[in-house]
Amino acid sequence: MNKLFDLSTRRQLLLVVASTGALLLLAFAFPNNYVATFAFQLLTWIILAMSWSLFSGNSGYASFGHGVFFGLGTYATAAVFRFTDLPFGVALVIAGLTGGVLALLVGLAVFSSARFAGDLFGLITLALAFIVITIVSNVPWLDGGSGVFVRELVGDAWIGRSATNLYIVGALLAGLTAIVAVLAWKTRWGAALQAIREDENVAESLGVATYRHKVLAFAASGTLAGLIGAPQAVFLGYIEVHSVFALNIPLFVLMMVILGGIGHWWGAVIGAIVVVVLREALLGLGSADIAQIVVGIALIAVIIAMPHGIAGYIEKLRARKRVQEVSP
Protein backbone atom coordinates (compact mmCIF):
# COMPACT_ATOMS: atom_id res chain seq x y z
CA MET A 1 0.00 0.00 0.00
CA ASN A 2 2.85 2.28 0.92
CA LYS A 3 4.46 2.05 -2.48
CA LEU A 4 1.20 2.67 -4.33
CA PHE A 5 1.75 6.34 -4.99
CA ASP A 6 5.43 6.15 -5.86
CA LEU A 7 4.82 4.41 -9.18
CA SER A 8 5.76 5.86 -12.53
CA THR A 9 3.29 7.71 -14.68
CA ARG A 10 2.53 4.70 -16.85
CA ARG A 11 1.74 2.55 -13.84
CA GLN A 12 -0.42 5.27 -12.36
CA LEU A 13 -2.36 5.40 -15.62
CA LEU A 14 -2.79 1.62 -15.54
CA LEU A 15 -3.99 1.95 -11.97
CA VAL A 16 -6.56 4.53 -13.05
CA VAL A 17 -7.82 2.31 -15.87
CA ALA A 18 -8.04 -0.68 -13.52
CA SER A 19 -9.91 1.36 -10.89
CA THR A 20 -12.35 2.61 -13.51
CA GLY A 21 -12.97 -1.01 -14.54
CA ALA A 22 -13.56 -1.92 -10.90
CA LEU A 23 -15.97 1.00 -10.51
CA LEU A 24 -17.91 -0.19 -13.58
CA LEU A 25 -18.11 -3.74 -12.22
CA LEU A 26 -19.39 -2.32 -8.95
CA ALA A 27 -22.44 -1.05 -10.85
CA PHE A 28 -23.77 -4.63 -10.97
CA ALA A 29 -23.51 -4.97 -7.19
CA PHE A 30 -25.72 -2.08 -6.13
CA PRO A 31 -28.42 -3.38 -3.81
CA ASN A 32 -30.80 -0.49 -4.36
CA ASN A 33 -31.32 2.87 -6.00
CA TYR A 34 -30.20 4.80 -2.93
CA VAL A 35 -26.68 3.35 -3.07
CA ALA A 36 -26.43 3.98 -6.82
CA THR A 37 -27.57 7.59 -6.38
CA PHE A 38 -25.13 8.18 -3.56
CA ALA A 39 -22.29 6.64 -5.58
CA PHE A 40 -23.15 8.84 -8.56
CA GLN A 41 -23.14 11.97 -6.42
CA LEU A 42 -19.84 10.98 -4.87
CA LEU A 43 -18.33 10.51 -8.34
CA THR A 44 -19.68 13.91 -9.44
CA TRP A 45 -17.94 15.62 -6.55
CA ILE A 46 -14.74 13.64 -7.13
CA ILE A 47 -14.70 14.75 -10.77
CA LEU A 48 -15.39 18.37 -9.85
CA ALA A 49 -12.65 18.33 -7.21
CA MET A 50 -10.14 16.64 -9.54
CA SER A 51 -10.88 18.97 -12.43
CA TRP A 52 -10.59 22.05 -10.22
CA SER A 53 -7.37 20.79 -8.70
CA LEU A 54 -6.04 20.06 -12.20
CA PHE A 55 -5.78 23.76 -12.94
CA SER A 56 -6.08 25.64 -9.65
CA GLY A 57 -4.26 23.19 -7.40
CA ASN A 58 -1.42 22.79 -9.88
CA SER A 59 -0.94 26.40 -10.91
CA GLY A 60 -1.97 28.14 -7.67
CA TYR A 61 -4.60 30.29 -9.44
CA ALA A 62 -7.63 29.84 -7.16
CA SER A 63 -10.80 29.86 -9.27
CA PHE A 64 -14.18 30.47 -7.64
CA GLY A 65 -16.00 29.94 -10.90
CA HIS A 66 -15.80 26.19 -11.26
CA GLY A 67 -19.54 25.86 -10.68
CA VAL A 68 -20.11 27.95 -13.83
CA PHE A 69 -18.65 25.33 -16.18
CA PHE A 70 -20.48 22.56 -14.35
CA GLY A 71 -23.76 24.49 -14.48
CA LEU A 72 -23.35 25.41 -18.14
CA GLY A 73 -22.86 21.72 -18.94
CA THR A 74 -26.12 21.03 -17.16
CA TYR A 75 -27.98 23.75 -19.08
CA ALA A 76 -26.42 22.75 -22.41
CA THR A 77 -27.69 19.21 -21.89
CA ALA A 78 -31.14 20.46 -21.03
CA ALA A 79 -31.16 22.62 -24.18
CA VAL A 80 -30.09 19.69 -26.37
CA PHE A 81 -32.89 17.53 -24.98
CA ARG A 82 -35.36 20.35 -25.33
CA PHE A 83 -34.78 21.27 -28.97
CA THR A 84 -33.43 18.09 -30.55
CA ASP A 85 -33.92 14.33 -30.46
CA LEU A 86 -30.18 13.68 -30.26
CA PRO A 87 -28.99 10.90 -27.95
CA PHE A 88 -27.38 11.53 -24.56
CA GLY A 89 -23.86 10.94 -25.92
CA VAL A 90 -24.18 14.01 -28.16
CA ALA A 91 -25.54 16.08 -25.29
CA LEU A 92 -22.56 14.97 -23.21
CA VAL A 93 -20.09 16.13 -25.86
CA ILE A 94 -21.91 19.46 -26.28
CA ALA A 95 -21.93 19.96 -22.48
CA GLY A 96 -18.18 19.38 -22.36
CA LEU A 97 -17.59 21.70 -25.31
CA THR A 98 -19.69 24.46 -23.73
CA GLY A 99 -17.70 24.37 -20.51
CA GLY A 100 -14.43 24.03 -22.40
CA VAL A 101 -15.03 26.85 -24.89
CA LEU A 102 -16.08 29.30 -22.16
CA ALA A 103 -13.01 28.38 -20.08
CA LEU A 104 -10.82 28.73 -23.18
CA LEU A 105 -12.17 32.19 -24.00
CA VAL A 106 -11.93 33.39 -20.40
CA GLY A 107 -8.45 31.92 -20.10
CA LEU A 108 -7.26 33.55 -23.32
CA ALA A 109 -8.46 36.93 -22.08
CA VAL A 110 -7.55 36.76 -18.41
CA PHE A 111 -4.09 35.23 -18.67
CA SER A 112 -3.02 37.70 -21.35
CA SER A 113 -2.15 40.20 -18.63
CA ALA A 114 -0.02 39.49 -15.57
CA ARG A 115 -2.20 41.84 -13.55
CA PHE A 116 -5.01 39.33 -13.28
CA ALA A 117 -3.18 36.96 -10.94
CA GLY A 118 -3.79 36.13 -7.30
CA ASP A 119 -6.85 37.64 -5.65
CA LEU A 120 -7.95 39.36 -8.83
CA PHE A 121 -8.15 36.09 -10.76
CA GLY A 122 -10.33 34.61 -8.03
CA LEU A 123 -12.63 37.61 -8.17
CA ILE A 124 -12.89 37.61 -11.94
CA THR A 125 -13.99 33.98 -11.85
CA LEU A 126 -16.49 34.88 -9.13
CA ALA A 127 -17.76 37.75 -11.29
CA LEU A 128 -18.06 35.29 -14.18
CA ALA A 129 -20.47 33.27 -12.06
CA PHE A 130 -22.70 36.29 -11.42
CA ILE A 131 -22.71 37.26 -15.09
CA VAL A 132 -23.51 33.75 -16.32
CA ILE A 133 -26.32 33.46 -13.75
CA THR A 134 -27.83 36.70 -15.04
CA ILE A 135 -27.53 35.63 -18.67
CA VAL A 136 -28.94 32.14 -18.18
CA SER A 137 -31.89 33.35 -16.13
CA ASN A 138 -32.77 35.92 -18.80
CA VAL A 139 -32.29 33.99 -22.04
CA PRO A 140 -35.60 32.20 -22.75
CA TRP A 141 -34.16 29.23 -24.66
CA LEU A 142 -31.77 28.42 -21.80
CA ASP A 143 -33.96 29.04 -18.80
CA GLY A 144 -35.71 32.41 -18.84
CA GLY A 145 -36.36 32.30 -15.12
CA SER A 146 -38.83 29.43 -14.91
CA GLY A 147 -36.49 26.45 -14.82
CA VAL A 148 -36.45 23.41 -17.14
CA PHE A 149 -38.07 20.03 -16.54
CA VAL A 150 -35.38 17.69 -17.86
CA ARG A 151 -37.10 14.58 -16.56
CA GLU A 152 -40.01 14.99 -19.02
CA LEU A 153 -37.60 15.72 -21.87
CA VAL A 154 -35.45 12.64 -21.26
CA GLY A 155 -38.46 10.35 -21.52
CA ASP A 156 -37.49 6.69 -21.67
CA ALA A 157 -33.98 7.20 -23.00
CA TRP A 158 -31.28 4.87 -21.63
CA ILE A 159 -29.72 7.50 -19.40
CA GLY A 160 -32.94 8.34 -17.58
CA ARG A 161 -33.92 4.75 -16.87
CA SER A 162 -32.02 4.22 -13.62
CA ALA A 163 -29.51 5.73 -11.26
CA THR A 164 -27.11 2.91 -12.14
CA ASN A 165 -26.87 4.22 -15.71
CA LEU A 166 -25.99 7.65 -14.38
CA TYR A 167 -23.37 5.99 -12.22
CA ILE A 168 -21.84 4.22 -15.24
CA VAL A 169 -21.49 7.55 -17.07
CA GLY A 170 -20.03 9.05 -13.90
CA ALA A 171 -17.50 6.24 -13.54
CA LEU A 172 -16.33 6.61 -17.17
CA LEU A 173 -15.98 10.37 -16.75
CA ALA A 174 -14.13 9.88 -13.45
CA GLY A 175 -11.67 7.61 -15.26
CA LEU A 176 -11.18 10.21 -18.00
CA THR A 177 -10.70 12.99 -15.45
CA ALA A 178 -8.19 10.94 -13.48
CA ILE A 179 -6.20 10.23 -16.68
CA VAL A 180 -6.07 13.92 -17.55
CA ALA A 181 -5.16 14.67 -13.92
CA VAL A 182 -2.28 12.17 -13.93
CA LEU A 183 -1.01 13.73 -17.16
CA ALA A 184 -1.40 17.22 -15.72
CA TRP A 185 0.71 16.29 -12.72
CA LYS A 186 3.35 13.98 -14.10
CA THR A 187 4.23 15.28 -17.57
CA ARG A 188 6.11 18.37 -18.72
CA TRP A 189 2.73 20.10 -18.78
CA GLY A 190 2.37 19.45 -15.04
CA ALA A 191 5.94 20.50 -14.36
CA ALA A 192 5.23 23.79 -16.15
CA LEU A 193 2.06 24.37 -14.11
CA GLN A 194 3.84 23.63 -10.85
CA ALA A 195 6.68 25.95 -11.84
CA ILE A 196 4.03 28.66 -12.32
CA ARG A 197 2.71 27.97 -8.83
CA GLU A 198 6.17 28.24 -7.27
CA ASP A 199 7.26 31.40 -9.06
CA GLU A 200 5.68 32.49 -12.32
CA ASN A 201 8.30 35.12 -13.18
CA VAL A 202 11.19 32.72 -12.71
CA ALA A 203 9.34 30.05 -14.68
CA GLU A 204 8.81 32.45 -17.55
CA SER A 205 12.41 33.62 -17.53
CA LEU A 206 13.52 29.98 -17.73
CA GLY A 207 11.52 29.54 -20.91
CA VAL A 208 8.28 27.97 -19.67
CA ALA A 209 5.43 28.97 -21.99
CA THR A 210 3.26 30.01 -19.05
CA TYR A 211 0.43 31.53 -21.10
CA ARG A 212 -0.16 28.45 -23.24
CA HIS A 213 0.03 26.04 -20.32
CA LYS A 214 -2.36 28.05 -18.17
CA VAL A 215 -4.93 28.46 -20.96
CA LEU A 216 -4.75 24.77 -21.84
CA ALA A 217 -5.11 23.61 -18.24
CA PHE A 218 -7.99 26.01 -17.56
CA ALA A 219 -9.80 24.84 -20.70
CA ALA A 220 -9.27 21.18 -19.77
CA SER A 221 -10.58 21.87 -16.28
CA GLY A 222 -13.67 23.63 -17.69
CA THR A 223 -14.32 20.82 -20.21
CA LEU A 224 -14.26 18.12 -17.55
CA ALA A 225 -16.59 20.10 -15.28
CA GLY A 226 -18.94 20.68 -18.25
CA LEU A 227 -18.97 16.95 -19.08
CA ILE A 228 -20.12 15.90 -15.62
CA GLY A 229 -22.80 18.58 -15.85
CA ALA A 230 -24.59 16.42 -18.44
CA PRO A 231 -25.56 13.44 -16.22
CA GLN A 232 -26.21 15.95 -13.44
CA ALA A 233 -29.02 17.49 -15.55
CA VAL A 234 -30.69 14.10 -15.86
CA PHE A 235 -30.09 13.39 -12.17
CA LEU A 236 -31.67 16.64 -10.99
CA GLY A 237 -34.73 16.24 -13.23
CA TYR A 238 -35.75 19.84 -12.73
CA ILE A 239 -33.03 22.45 -13.14
CA GLU A 240 -33.22 25.99 -11.87
CA VAL A 241 -30.61 28.76 -11.98
CA HIS A 242 -30.07 29.30 -8.29
CA SER A 243 -29.51 25.66 -7.45
CA VAL A 244 -27.44 24.81 -10.55
CA PHE A 245 -25.12 27.81 -10.15
CA ALA A 246 -25.22 27.87 -6.33
CA LEU A 247 -22.10 29.55 -5.04
CA ASN A 248 -21.51 26.87 -2.47
CA ILE A 249 -20.65 24.40 -5.25
CA PRO A 250 -17.25 26.01 -5.98
CA LEU A 251 -16.84 26.48 -2.23
CA PHE A 252 -17.33 22.81 -1.54
CA VAL A 253 -14.97 21.88 -4.37
CA LEU A 254 -12.32 24.19 -2.95
CA MET A 255 -12.83 22.73 0.47
CA MET A 256 -12.44 19.18 -0.80
CA VAL A 257 -9.21 19.92 -2.61
CA ILE A 258 -7.67 21.86 0.27
CA LEU A 259 -8.70 19.11 2.66
CA GLY A 260 -7.23 16.43 0.41
CA GLY A 261 -4.13 18.42 -0.44
CA ILE A 262 -3.13 20.20 -3.62
CA GLY A 263 0.29 18.58 -3.96
CA HIS A 264 -1.01 15.37 -5.58
CA TRP A 265 -3.73 14.58 -8.10
CA TRP A 266 -5.26 11.98 -5.78
CA GLY A 267 -5.53 14.53 -2.96
CA ALA A 268 -8.74 15.84 -4.56
CA VAL A 269 -10.19 12.30 -4.63
CA ILE A 270 -9.52 11.76 -0.92
CA GLY A 271 -10.86 15.19 -0.04
CA ALA A 272 -14.07 14.66 -2.02
CA ILE A 273 -14.69 11.25 -0.44
CA VAL A 274 -14.07 12.58 3.08
CA VAL A 275 -16.33 15.62 2.67
CA VAL A 276 -19.21 13.78 0.94
CA VAL A 277 -19.20 10.83 3.33
CA LEU A 278 -18.84 13.13 6.35
CA ARG A 279 -21.75 15.26 5.16
CA GLU A 280 -23.94 12.25 4.47
CA ALA A 281 -23.15 10.81 7.89
CA LEU A 282 -23.84 14.13 9.58
CA LEU A 283 -27.13 14.64 7.73
CA GLY A 284 -28.54 11.74 9.75
CA LEU A 285 -27.61 13.73 12.82
CA GLY A 286 -29.94 16.61 12.19
CA SER A 287 -30.22 19.52 9.81
CA ALA A 288 -28.11 20.36 6.76
CA ASP A 289 -26.93 23.45 8.62
CA ILE A 290 -25.29 21.42 11.37
CA ALA A 291 -23.57 19.30 8.72
CA GLN A 292 -22.29 22.47 7.02
CA ILE A 293 -20.99 23.84 10.33
CA VAL A 294 -19.11 20.64 11.09
CA VAL A 295 -17.63 20.45 7.59
CA GLY A 296 -16.58 24.12 7.76
CA ILE A 297 -14.94 23.68 11.15
CA ALA A 298 -13.21 20.54 9.87
CA LEU A 299 -11.82 22.62 7.00
CA ILE A 300 -10.53 25.27 9.42
CA ALA A 301 -8.96 22.57 11.60
CA VAL A 302 -7.30 20.97 8.58
CA ILE A 303 -5.90 24.29 7.33
CA ILE A 304 -4.42 24.92 10.77
CA ALA A 305 -3.20 21.40 11.56
CA MET A 306 -2.31 20.07 8.10
CA PRO A 307 -1.43 23.00 5.83
CA HIS A 308 -0.75 20.62 2.93
CA GLY A 309 -3.94 18.62 3.32
CA ILE A 310 -4.38 14.92 3.94
CA ALA A 311 -2.15 14.01 0.99
CA GLY A 312 0.61 16.21 2.34
CA TYR A 313 0.16 14.66 5.77
CA ILE A 314 0.47 11.14 4.34
CA GLU A 315 3.64 12.19 2.51
CA LYS A 316 5.07 13.58 5.75
CA LEU A 317 4.32 10.36 7.63
CA ARG A 318 5.97 8.34 4.91
CA ALA A 319 9.01 10.59 4.87
CA ARG A 320 9.33 10.18 8.62
CA LYS A 321 9.07 6.42 8.30
CA ARG A 322 11.74 6.42 5.61
CA VAL A 323 14.08 8.37 7.88
CA GLN A 324 13.49 5.84 10.65
CA GLU A 325 14.27 2.97 8.30
CA VAL A 326 17.51 4.58 7.21
CA SER A 327 18.71 5.42 10.73
CA PRO A 328 17.59 2.66 13.09
Add this chain to the structure above:
Amino acid sequence: MSGDTLALLQTLLNGALLGCLFGLIALGLTMKWGHLGVPDFFHLSLTLFSGYLTYTLVTGLLMNPFLTLLITVPAMFVIGVLTQWLFFTIKASAFTSLLLTFALFIVAESVMSVIWSPDMLSMRSWLDSSFTTAIRIPVGDKSLSVLPVDVMALVLALVLVLATWWMLKHTRWGRALQAMRQDAQIAEVLGVRILPITLIVSGLAAATAAVAGMVVVVRMPLTPGLAMNWIGVVIVATLLGGLGRPLGALIAAIVLMMVQNAWSLWFPPQWSPAVAFGLLFIYLALTPIIRIVRERVELRRNREQAV
Protein backbone atom coordinates in the same frame (compact mmCIF):
# COMPACT_ATOMS: atom_id res chain seq x y z
CA MET B 1 -40.44 69.61 -13.39
CA SER B 2 -41.81 66.65 -15.31
CA GLY B 3 -42.65 63.34 -13.71
CA ASP B 4 -39.92 61.51 -15.63
CA THR B 5 -37.13 63.69 -14.34
CA LEU B 6 -38.51 63.39 -10.86
CA ALA B 7 -38.62 59.59 -11.11
CA LEU B 8 -35.03 59.59 -12.33
CA LEU B 9 -33.96 61.86 -9.48
CA GLN B 10 -35.73 59.66 -6.95
CA THR B 11 -34.13 56.52 -8.40
CA LEU B 12 -30.67 58.07 -8.36
CA LEU B 13 -31.20 59.30 -4.80
CA ASN B 14 -32.31 55.84 -3.64
CA GLY B 15 -29.30 54.33 -5.35
CA ALA B 16 -26.90 56.79 -3.78
CA LEU B 17 -28.30 56.19 -0.30
CA LEU B 18 -28.23 52.41 -0.71
CA GLY B 19 -24.67 52.87 -1.98
CA CYS B 20 -23.83 54.53 1.36
CA LEU B 21 -24.84 51.36 3.16
CA PHE B 22 -22.68 49.23 0.84
CA GLY B 23 -19.85 51.74 1.24
CA LEU B 24 -20.15 51.30 4.99
CA ILE B 25 -19.86 47.53 4.61
CA ALA B 26 -16.97 47.93 2.15
CA LEU B 27 -15.07 50.16 4.61
CA GLY B 28 -13.99 47.26 6.81
CA LEU B 29 -13.27 45.05 3.81
CA THR B 30 -11.09 47.57 2.03
CA MET B 31 -9.07 48.23 5.21
CA LYS B 32 -8.41 44.54 5.78
CA TRP B 33 -7.79 43.74 2.13
CA GLY B 34 -5.67 46.75 1.32
CA HIS B 35 -3.67 47.06 4.53
CA LEU B 36 -3.57 43.56 5.98
CA GLY B 37 -3.70 41.67 2.67
CA VAL B 38 -6.73 39.56 3.64
CA PRO B 39 -9.72 39.61 1.26
CA ASP B 40 -11.99 38.99 4.21
CA PHE B 41 -15.32 37.47 3.17
CA PHE B 42 -15.99 36.84 6.84
CA HIS B 43 -16.43 40.59 7.23
CA LEU B 44 -19.76 40.29 5.38
CA SER B 45 -20.85 37.54 7.78
CA LEU B 46 -19.87 39.73 10.73
CA THR B 47 -22.04 42.52 9.32
CA LEU B 48 -25.02 40.22 9.02
CA PHE B 49 -24.26 38.67 12.40
CA SER B 50 -24.32 42.08 14.07
CA GLY B 51 -27.60 42.72 12.29
CA TYR B 52 -29.07 39.58 13.85
CA LEU B 53 -27.58 40.46 17.23
CA THR B 54 -29.18 43.90 17.04
CA TYR B 55 -32.48 42.24 16.13
CA THR B 56 -32.36 40.06 19.24
CA LEU B 57 -31.35 42.95 21.49
CA VAL B 58 -34.12 45.15 20.13
CA THR B 59 -36.91 42.57 20.11
CA GLY B 60 -35.81 40.63 23.20
CA LEU B 61 -34.53 43.33 25.53
CA LEU B 62 -36.44 46.19 23.90
CA MET B 63 -33.26 48.21 23.52
CA ASN B 64 -32.97 51.26 21.33
CA PRO B 65 -31.17 50.31 18.08
CA PHE B 66 -28.50 52.93 18.74
CA LEU B 67 -27.84 51.66 22.26
CA THR B 68 -27.20 48.15 20.93
CA LEU B 69 -23.99 49.50 19.43
CA LEU B 70 -22.59 49.59 22.97
CA ILE B 71 -22.74 45.80 22.91
CA THR B 72 -22.19 44.89 19.26
CA VAL B 73 -19.21 47.17 18.60
CA PRO B 74 -17.00 45.75 21.38
CA ALA B 75 -18.15 42.21 20.53
CA MET B 76 -17.18 42.59 16.86
CA PHE B 77 -13.90 44.27 17.84
CA VAL B 78 -12.96 41.20 19.87
CA ILE B 79 -13.93 38.84 17.03
CA GLY B 80 -11.87 40.89 14.58
CA VAL B 81 -8.82 40.79 16.86
CA LEU B 82 -9.22 37.06 17.41
CA THR B 83 -9.42 36.18 13.70
CA GLN B 84 -6.35 38.26 12.91
CA TRP B 85 -4.54 36.65 15.85
CA LEU B 86 -5.42 33.25 14.39
CA PHE B 87 -3.93 34.26 11.01
CA PHE B 88 -0.83 35.46 12.81
CA THR B 89 -0.27 32.37 14.96
CA ILE B 90 -0.57 29.93 12.06
CA LYS B 91 1.53 32.27 9.83
CA ALA B 92 -1.19 32.11 7.18
CA SER B 93 -0.22 32.99 3.62
CA ALA B 94 -2.57 35.20 1.60
CA PHE B 95 -4.13 32.14 -0.02
CA THR B 96 -4.61 30.35 3.31
CA SER B 97 -6.22 33.38 4.92
CA LEU B 98 -8.59 33.70 1.96
CA LEU B 99 -9.62 30.08 2.45
CA LEU B 100 -9.99 30.53 6.20
CA THR B 101 -12.25 33.54 5.77
CA PHE B 102 -14.30 31.55 3.25
CA ALA B 103 -14.60 28.64 5.67
CA LEU B 104 -15.64 31.04 8.43
CA PHE B 105 -18.13 32.58 5.99
CA ILE B 106 -19.96 29.31 5.34
CA VAL B 107 -19.83 28.28 9.01
CA ALA B 108 -21.27 31.67 9.98
CA GLU B 109 -24.11 31.31 7.46
CA SER B 110 -25.18 27.99 8.94
CA VAL B 111 -24.71 29.15 12.54
CA MET B 112 -27.00 32.12 11.89
CA SER B 113 -29.50 29.83 10.20
CA VAL B 114 -29.49 27.51 13.23
CA ILE B 115 -29.79 30.29 15.81
CA TRP B 116 -32.22 32.62 14.04
CA SER B 117 -33.94 30.18 11.64
CA PRO B 118 -33.64 30.37 7.85
CA ASP B 119 -36.85 32.43 7.67
CA MET B 120 -36.99 36.11 6.97
CA LEU B 121 -36.83 38.29 10.09
CA SER B 122 -38.04 41.85 9.91
CA MET B 123 -37.60 44.39 12.68
CA ARG B 124 -39.95 46.90 11.09
CA SER B 125 -42.86 46.46 13.47
CA TRP B 126 -40.56 46.97 16.47
CA LEU B 127 -39.25 50.29 15.29
CA ASP B 128 -40.36 53.70 16.34
CA SER B 129 -42.35 55.41 13.58
CA SER B 130 -39.62 58.07 13.34
CA PHE B 131 -37.47 55.38 11.69
CA THR B 132 -40.02 54.33 9.12
CA THR B 133 -41.86 57.49 8.07
CA ALA B 134 -40.45 58.94 4.89
CA ILE B 135 -39.10 62.47 4.95
CA ARG B 136 -40.32 64.58 2.04
CA ILE B 137 -37.98 66.99 0.33
CA PRO B 138 -39.91 69.50 -1.80
CA VAL B 139 -38.59 69.88 -5.37
CA GLY B 140 -40.58 72.45 -7.30
CA ASP B 141 -44.25 71.53 -6.92
CA LYS B 142 -43.55 67.85 -6.17
CA SER B 143 -41.35 66.16 -3.62
CA LEU B 144 -38.70 63.47 -3.23
CA SER B 145 -39.01 61.03 -0.35
CA VAL B 146 -36.14 59.78 1.79
CA LEU B 147 -36.28 57.16 4.52
CA PRO B 148 -34.74 58.23 7.86
CA VAL B 149 -32.73 55.02 7.97
CA ASP B 150 -31.11 55.97 4.65
CA VAL B 151 -30.14 59.33 6.10
CA MET B 152 -28.69 57.44 9.03
CA ALA B 153 -26.67 55.26 6.65
CA LEU B 154 -25.43 58.36 4.84
CA VAL B 155 -24.34 60.10 8.04
CA LEU B 156 -22.72 57.01 9.58
CA ALA B 157 -20.92 56.16 6.34
CA LEU B 158 -19.60 59.70 5.97
CA VAL B 159 -18.49 59.93 9.59
CA LEU B 160 -16.74 56.56 9.70
CA VAL B 161 -15.16 56.80 6.26
CA LEU B 162 -13.89 60.34 6.79
CA ALA B 163 -12.59 59.43 10.26
CA THR B 164 -10.72 56.43 8.82
CA TRP B 165 -9.35 58.50 5.99
CA TRP B 166 -8.17 61.21 8.41
CA MET B 167 -6.57 58.67 10.72
CA LEU B 168 -4.74 57.02 7.85
CA LYS B 169 -3.37 60.34 6.68
CA HIS B 170 -2.66 62.29 9.82
CA THR B 171 -1.98 60.02 12.79
CA ARG B 172 1.24 58.17 13.58
CA TRP B 173 -0.73 54.93 13.54
CA GLY B 174 -2.11 55.59 10.12
CA ARG B 175 1.30 56.39 8.71
CA ALA B 176 2.79 53.32 10.39
CA LEU B 177 0.08 51.28 8.69
CA GLN B 178 0.89 52.79 5.30
CA ALA B 179 4.59 52.10 5.84
CA MET B 180 3.75 48.52 6.73
CA ARG B 181 1.74 48.14 3.60
CA GLN B 182 4.63 49.28 1.43
CA ASP B 183 7.22 47.03 3.06
CA ALA B 184 6.45 45.22 6.30
CA GLN B 185 10.02 44.13 6.99
CA ILE B 186 11.58 47.54 6.56
CA ALA B 187 8.77 49.13 8.57
CA GLU B 188 9.48 46.69 11.38
CA VAL B 189 13.19 47.50 11.28
CA LEU B 190 12.30 51.16 11.55
CA GLY B 191 10.34 50.54 14.73
CA VAL B 192 6.77 49.83 13.60
CA ARG B 193 5.32 47.14 15.83
CA ILE B 194 3.47 44.98 13.34
CA LEU B 195 1.41 42.66 15.54
CA PRO B 196 -0.43 45.25 17.68
CA ILE B 197 -1.19 47.34 14.61
CA THR B 198 -2.59 44.46 12.57
CA LEU B 199 -4.66 43.25 15.51
CA ILE B 200 -6.14 46.67 16.16
CA VAL B 201 -6.82 47.41 12.48
CA SER B 202 -8.60 44.08 12.16
CA GLY B 203 -10.57 44.80 15.33
CA LEU B 204 -11.59 48.25 14.17
CA ALA B 205 -12.54 46.95 10.73
CA ALA B 206 -14.77 44.35 12.38
CA ALA B 207 -16.22 47.04 14.67
CA THR B 208 -17.44 48.95 11.60
CA ALA B 209 -19.36 45.78 10.68
CA ALA B 210 -21.37 46.24 13.88
CA VAL B 211 -22.43 49.72 12.76
CA ALA B 212 -23.22 48.52 9.24
CA GLY B 213 -25.18 45.59 10.68
CA MET B 214 -27.33 47.95 12.73
CA VAL B 215 -28.21 49.94 9.59
CA VAL B 216 -28.91 46.72 7.68
CA VAL B 217 -31.39 45.35 10.21
CA VAL B 218 -33.24 48.66 10.41
CA ARG B 219 -33.42 48.92 6.64
CA MET B 220 -34.16 45.42 5.36
CA PRO B 221 -35.45 42.03 6.53
CA LEU B 222 -32.70 39.54 7.38
CA THR B 223 -32.05 36.08 5.95
CA PRO B 224 -28.91 33.99 6.55
CA GLY B 225 -28.13 34.08 2.82
CA LEU B 226 -28.07 37.87 2.64
CA ALA B 227 -24.29 38.08 3.04
CA MET B 228 -23.91 36.00 -0.13
CA ASN B 229 -25.96 38.60 -2.05
CA TRP B 230 -23.67 41.42 -0.95
CA ILE B 231 -20.44 39.81 -2.14
CA GLY B 232 -20.79 41.14 -5.67
CA VAL B 233 -21.46 44.82 -5.00
CA VAL B 234 -19.15 45.12 -2.00
CA ILE B 235 -16.19 43.48 -3.70
CA VAL B 236 -16.61 45.43 -6.92
CA ALA B 237 -16.85 48.68 -4.92
CA THR B 238 -13.70 47.76 -2.98
CA LEU B 239 -11.77 47.04 -6.17
CA LEU B 240 -13.05 50.06 -8.11
CA GLY B 241 -12.30 52.37 -5.17
CA GLY B 242 -8.76 51.11 -4.93
CA LEU B 243 -7.73 48.64 -2.23
CA GLY B 244 -7.21 50.22 1.17
CA ARG B 245 -9.00 53.45 0.26
CA PRO B 246 -12.18 53.86 2.31
CA LEU B 247 -13.29 57.05 0.58
CA GLY B 248 -12.78 55.47 -2.86
CA ALA B 249 -14.84 52.44 -1.87
CA LEU B 250 -17.67 54.65 -0.60
CA ILE B 251 -17.75 56.73 -3.79
CA ALA B 252 -17.54 53.60 -5.95
CA ALA B 253 -20.41 52.00 -4.04
CA ILE B 254 -22.55 55.11 -4.45
CA VAL B 255 -21.84 55.39 -8.19
CA LEU B 256 -22.39 51.65 -8.64
CA MET B 257 -25.79 51.65 -7.00
CA MET B 258 -26.84 54.81 -8.85
CA VAL B 259 -25.90 53.23 -12.19
CA GLN B 260 -27.61 49.99 -11.26
CA ASN B 261 -30.81 51.78 -10.22
CA ALA B 262 -30.84 54.01 -13.30
CA TRP B 263 -30.32 50.90 -15.43
CA SER B 264 -33.44 49.27 -14.01
CA LEU B 265 -35.39 52.38 -14.91
CA TRP B 266 -34.61 52.14 -18.63
CA PHE B 267 -33.70 48.50 -19.26
CA PRO B 268 -35.14 45.20 -18.00
CA PRO B 269 -34.36 45.24 -14.27
CA GLN B 270 -33.51 41.54 -14.16
CA TRP B 271 -30.26 42.32 -16.00
CA SER B 272 -29.09 44.78 -13.37
CA PRO B 273 -27.02 42.32 -11.26
CA ALA B 274 -24.61 42.05 -14.18
CA VAL B 275 -24.15 45.83 -14.35
CA ALA B 276 -21.74 45.96 -11.39
CA PHE B 277 -19.52 43.33 -12.95
CA GLY B 278 -19.79 44.88 -16.37
CA LEU B 279 -18.44 48.10 -14.86
CA LEU B 280 -15.65 46.16 -13.14
CA PHE B 281 -14.61 44.58 -16.44
CA ILE B 282 -14.68 47.91 -18.25
CA TYR B 283 -12.55 49.41 -15.49
CA LEU B 284 -10.06 46.54 -15.59
CA ALA B 285 -9.83 46.81 -19.36
CA LEU B 286 -9.34 50.57 -19.25
CA THR B 287 -6.70 50.80 -16.51
CA PRO B 288 -3.76 49.77 -18.74
CA ILE B 289 -4.83 52.39 -21.30
CA ILE B 290 -5.04 55.05 -18.58
CA ARG B 291 -1.60 54.02 -17.38
CA ILE B 292 -0.07 54.20 -20.85
CA VAL B 293 -1.53 57.66 -21.44
CA ARG B 294 -0.34 58.89 -18.05
CA GLU B 295 3.17 57.53 -18.59
CA ARG B 296 3.35 59.17 -22.03
CA VAL B 297 2.32 62.52 -20.60
CA GLU B 298 4.85 62.28 -17.78
CA LEU B 299 7.61 61.25 -20.14
CA ARG B 300 6.93 64.21 -22.39
CA ARG B 301 6.91 66.58 -19.43
CA ASN B 302 10.23 65.21 -18.16
CA ARG B 303 11.76 65.58 -21.61
CA GLU B 304 10.58 69.17 -21.88
CA GLN B 305 12.06 69.91 -18.48
CA ALA B 306 15.35 68.33 -19.52
CA VAL B 307 15.43 70.46 -22.63
